[in-house]
Amino acid sequence: MQLSDTRAIITGGVSGLGLAVAQHLVGHGARVALFDVNDDKGAAAVAALGEDKARYFRTDVSDEDGVAASVEAAHEFLGGLNAAINCAGILGAGRVLGREAPMPLANFRGTVLVNLVGSFNVAKAAANLMQHNAAGEDGERGVIINTASVAAFEGQIGQAAYSASKGGVIAMTLPMARELSRFGIRVMTVAPGIFWTPMMDGMPEDVQKSLGASIPFPARLGKPEEFAETVAFIVQNRYLNGETIRLDGAVRLAPK
Numbered sequence: 001m002q003l004s005d006t007r008a009i010i011t012g013g014v015s016g017l018g019l020a021v022a023q024h025l026v027g028h029g030a031r032v033a034l035f036d037v038n039d040d041k042g043a044a045a046v047a048a049l050g051e052d053k054a055r056y057f058r059t060d061v062s063d064e065d066g067v068a069a070s071v072e073a074a075h076e077f078l079g080g081l082n083a084a085i086n087c088a089g090i091l092g093a094g095r096v097l098g099r100e101a102p103m104p105l106a107n108f109r110g111t112v113l114v115n116l117v118g119s120f121n122v123a124k125a126a127a128n129l130m131q132h133n134a135a136g137e138d139g140e141r142g143v144i145i146n147t148a149s150v151a152a153f154e155g156q157i158g159q160a161a162y163s164a165s166k167g168g169v170i171a172m173t174l175p176m177a178r179e180l181s182r183f184g185i186r187v188m189t190v191a192p193g194i195f196w197t198p199m200m201d202g203m204p205e206d207v208q209k210s211l212g213a214s215i216p217f218p219a220r221l222g223k224p225e226e227f228a229e230t231v232a233f234i235v236q237n238r239y240l241n242g243e244t245i246r247l248d249g250a251v252r253l254a255p256k
Contacts, residue, residue, distance in 0.1 A: 001140060001235050004029030007078035009071065011061050011122055012088035014041040016197040017147065020224030021085055021231050026053045028232070033074030035059035035067075035088065035122070061088050061118030071125040082133060082142040083235060084126035086119040086169075089147065092161040108161040115165035119146050120172065123187070131183040138238050141184040145234055146173065148191040150246060154253040166191070170244050177242030186241040188234045193248025195222035216250040 006025055012018035013034030022032045026049045034056045036042055042056030055077045059070040075081045092111025094103050123144045130142030148166040155163030170189055177187035194211050200221065212220040230247050234240050 001082060001136065001143065001238070003232060003235060006030035006083050006235055007080045008083035008085055009033045009035060009074050009081065009122065009126055010085045010087060011035040011059070011118070012086075014038055014045045014056065016087070017192070017195065017224050017227045018085070018087035019045055020228040021087065022049060022054060024225065024228035024232055025235075026050070031078050033057055033070075033078055035061065035070055035074075061086075061122055062113045064121055067121050068125050071122070071129060075129050080133065081126060081129050084122055084130075084142070084144045085231060086122055086144075086146045088118055089115045089165075092165065093158050094161065095158050096160050103161070108164075111161040112165045112168070115162070116168040116172075119169050123176065127180055127183070127185055130185050131180075133184075135184055139184040140186070140238055143186045143188065143235055144176070144180075145231055146187070146189040148189050148244060150191050150193045150248050150251065150253060152191060153246075156253050157256040173244055174242045181241070186238065188240055188242070189244040190227065190230055190234070191244050191246045191248070192227055193222055193246070193251045195224060195227060197224065214251060214254075215248070218249055220249075222247065222249065 003025060008025055008030060010018050010022050010032055013022050014036040025032055032054045034042060034045055034054060037058060037060060046054045046056050057070040057074060060066055090111060094107050096103050133141040135141055146169050148169040151159050151163045152166035152170050173187055173189045180187060
């Protein structure tokens with residue numbers, strides 16, 4: 001798929017990794033629909049990207065009916081739909097046994113609901129429309145790209161909920177790719193390491209430097225544009241399917 005032909009939904013698209021993906025795709029001629037829940041940042045993102053190239057849709061990814069409606073509206077605005085990129089997510093940090101009480105089940109459930117259920121929810125609604133696309137080269141009709149995390153492999157103390165949610169994203173990648181192959185729809189996942197996102201801005205400088213130094217090479221935080229370039233590579237390379245790509249500078253997370 002050529003980037004200039006891409007008509008993409010991007011969840012979590014008004015900030016961080018999602019916004020970087022939107023900027024990269026639009027910069028190469030694509031059109032994007034930004035799904036998020038921050039109206040102010042949504043308006044700013046559309047203003048920066050161009051109203052003819054981008055539109056914001058307030059969307060809770062865990063709401064089945066809401067997602068279905070937003071996907072339909074995005075399809076109409078984009079003039080088609082051939083890519084869905086799931087970047088929406090929450091950290092959901094917390095120990096199983098906290099100092100005062102065990103983790104409330106609502107905390108675990110909420111993290112899984114957004115990160116895992118939300119990714120599936122958007123993917124299946126997008127695939128439902130993509131299956132009707134005219135087949136391109138090799139019979140391709142679309143691509144779904146999910147975002148996991150290296151925490152899915154080496155979850156740290158306090159990341160039980162987060163790691164479980166991201167591990168689920170990785171686990172569903174291959175079976176979903178196998179099922180959707182008959183429609184010419186690919187499914188891939190990117191598992192980023194420690195990236196420079198808005199949540200890093202609030203951390204002390206010494207903490208930021210320490211995090212960067214923990215990465216073997218290059219010894220720095222990942223750049224959102226590097227994530228975006230990886231997504232773009234997946235979009236363009238039809239032989240990438242059913243796999244999770246670690247994008248982490250060879251880091252392996254310590255227990256804490």
